[in-house]
Amino acid sequence: MEKHFAADFFQQSSKVFSVSELTRSIRGVLETKFGAVWVQGEISNYKLHPSGHQYFTLKDQRAQIACVIWRDTMLPPRQPLIDGAQVQAYGTVTVFEARGQYQFNVQILQPRGVGLLQAKFEALKRKLEAEGLFAPERKRPLPKFPRRIGIVTSRTGAAIRDMLNVLRRRAPWLQIVINPVRVQGTGAAQEIAVAIRELALPNQAFAPVDLIVVTRGGGSIEDLWEFNEEIVARAVFHSALPVISAVGHEIDFTICDFVADLRAPTPSAAAELIVPDVADLERRLDGCTRALAHQLLNRVRDAQQRLDHTREILQRCLTHKVEGYRRVLLHITAALQARSPARELTMRRNRFADLHRRLISCPPRLLENARHRFQSIEGILRVLGPDATLRRGYSITMNEHGKIIRTIAAVRPKMKIRTRVSDGEFGSEVL
8 A cells, every 4th residue: 555655656756745645645644544553562652631632752762652541431440550650552543634744542441461461352342332232222132932043153162962862852843954054263253153043044054043142161261262253243233133142151242142132151151041941832832721720610610500590580570470460450351341342232231220220119109290380480480481571571682793791882873783672672873
């Protein structure tokens, strides 16, 4: 890259650069060339600025470089930095354009002698955590009863033997797909990442699985380092299926553990977390069977009691209805008998015979008395009747419609009236 930059630079030698342009070009070359690196040396000229930034020079016997720790880059060290301290620093090389000098932006600082692998582990952990790969809200739940699982591990390692023993004992029905890989050495991290992707994506080589287990036995940090590589972490993160990480012993932690949906302390523990124990399932099933049988028996008893109660109520209702129907029938029968034509004919025949008997037995004196009463009433009517009154000199005056005039208010001038006397009628007009 330096050759290409130099060629481009000399080809543009006819161009006049400003100081800012030249400094910016040099900065771009440095940052592209080195990226993030580790460097070690002795601290000198250390200064803590009031703003919280830290400035110092990192030097050895032949050279020195200006260093800066920005306030929000890292937590303050447990022990204050002092001149003369031997340290290892991880960061990026850049150019401070205002002064035209290159400097080292420190991201991790540790005493010299601490293993570089541990420092790389902390740096990658901090980076991936900032990107959200460890976020709890993205963790997916495991299936309760998986039918097929995929295991990414060494074919001959102790981890797979331990897991198979536990899985066969706890879940004999479980189908297991092993995607064998190297778990240590150059290129092992790439194999692990590819195996995870193969199990997570539908393909012809593997039948679909419900979850993936990434595992290996215990060892030193160097032995487990392949599971701290970024390529493995991102393969776990992008997996479409839940991933369990069971790497090393209970005290071992890897980047893969933090990204996975679930960390198991050991391979055997992972097997216990994946599937329930068949013996426990049988006990739970027996308990559920007994509970269901007890509930069913109680329901049958309750239903029988309700049925008996309903039958008793129906019988009572039927008895009451039958008794009511009998009473109604008797009432109707009595009513029909009371209104029987034969009975009515008999009653009327008896009444007629009684009247006939009374008429025959009635003496003639009763008829004579009745005749005398009739003649007496006739004489009274003849004396008190209207005609007798007119013969005594009275008259009856009526209007033209024949209505009798009883008061003076019933007549008006020019009104035609008629007057009846004993021997006839005559008309007149009111003046």
